[in-house]
Amino acid sequence: xxxxxxxxxxxxxxxxxxxxxxxxxxxxxxxxxxxxxxxxxxxxxxxxxxxxxxxxxxxxxxxxxxxxxxxxxxxxxxxxxxxxxxxxxxxxxxxxxxxxxxxxxxxxxxxxxxxxxxxxxxxxxxxxxxxxxxxxxxxxxxxxxxxxxxxxxxxxxxxxxxxxxxxxxxxxxxxxxxxxxxxxxxxx
Amino acid sequence: xxxxxxxxxxxxxxxxxxxxxxxxxxxxxxxxxxxxxxxxxxxxxxxxxxxxxxxxxxxxxxxxxxxxxxxxxxxxxxxxxxxxxxxxxxxxxxxxxxxxxxxxxxxxxxxxxxxxxxxxxxxxxxxxxxxxxxxxxxxxxxxxxxxxxxxxxxxxxxxxxxxxxxxxxxxxxxxxxxxxxxxxxxxx
Numbered sequence: 001x002x003x004x005x006x007x008x009x010x011x012x013x014x015x016x017x018x019x020x021x022x023x024x025x026x027x028x029x030x031x032x033x034x035x036x037x038x039x040x041x042x043x044x045x046x047x048x049x050x051x052x053x054x055x056x057x058x059x060x061x062x063x064x065x066x067x068x069x070x071x072x073x074x075x076x077x078x079x080x081x082x083x084x085x086x087x088x089x090x091x092x093x094x095x096x097x098x099x100x101x102x103x104x105x106x107x108x109x110x111x112x113x114x115x116x117x118x119x120x121x122x123x124x125x126x127x128x129x130x131x132x133x134x135x136x137x138x139x140x141x142x143x144x145x146x147x148x149x150x151x152x153x154x155x156x157x158x159x160x161x162x163x164x165x166x167x168x169x170x171x172x173x174x175x176x177x178x179x180x181x182x183x184x185x186x187x188x
Numbered sequence: 189x190x191x192x193x194x195x196x197x198x199x200x201x202x203x204x205x206x207x208x209x210x211x212x213x214x215x216x217x218x219x220x221x222x223x224x225x226x227x228x229x230x231x232x233x234x235x236x237x238x239x240x241x242x243x244x245x246x247x248x249x250x251x252x253x254x255x256x257x258x259x260x261x262x263x264x265x266x267x268x269x270x271x272x273x274x275x276x277x278x279x280x281x282x283x284x285x286x287x288x289x290x291x292x293x294x295x296x297x298x299x300x301x302x303x304x305x306x307x308x309x310x311x312x313x314x315x316x317x318x319x320x321x322x323x324x325x326x327x328x329x330x331x332x333x334x335x336x337x338x339x340x341x342x343x344x345x346x347x348x349x350x351x352x353x354x355x356x357x358x359x360x361x362x363x364x365x366x367x368x369x370x371x372x373x374x375x376x
Contacts, residue, residue, distance in 0.1 A: 018255060061255070
């Protein structure tokens, strides 16, 4: 059961280097992307939409050209373990999600996914074996059209100016002060 | 002028592979991180806060253990070209931002940063040379304490359940339906 051009173990090693450890969520994410690509046209550049900030963005960053910083990966929290790869111009693409109804056959995955067991009671080896065996089989696949104006997609007037309060540059579109000086408290 | 353990050219190559091309913003981000680390204790693991989703997250992902998916990198849009590395337990750390007042000495950087010139009028070679020469010299450095509850930081009740509408799993804390079924329109 491969993950794109990688063996399961090869991908696990790449995940370790980038993510810090071979997190189950990223491994499952690998199979989700593999599944998405099976349903996408061979050619084409696809943008990515990720519905959770947990683990899944790293699978996307490892297996697609989309990164958090290059604009092709958008993370929009719906809390669902789901991603979509889509053609930018049309918004049409493939969405893959973990389907809870398919987890009953995989008790270790289900226990982890729904946080039914404390971490120390999980059998990590068995768990990873189930992930490897299950592959994309725990997922659902849909054809979707990404909405023109989903939260991370908004087109805004371009241009930067200097905030009269903090003296840093910020997008004009944010208003007369930068968002931090408007009250978004980041620093105490 | 090195960027952590990399030469400028070596880092540019890593940026090309990960980000798609040696984007000026990521290169400047490299110097920003180098500067942050110069002011941080040698030992220690630091979380990252990034105030823009443009380019800078990728510099962080290339030069720190923090990624979009492992929870150590939080992107909170204030629109400012700034990042902070901080100790998780105390929130204390170093913030680095591009200081507009220091850009006058570097017209190519200033022109790009404030989008004063259309892309095709930019002299890319001269521009990259200025980035390399300027290094962290265009930045400001502050000691900060990251607020306990900045937007990406919120502690929420744990636990997942199945959304009665879409039948996918989502965090209980989001309400009786998942956020997508509550109306966040991602797909047309």
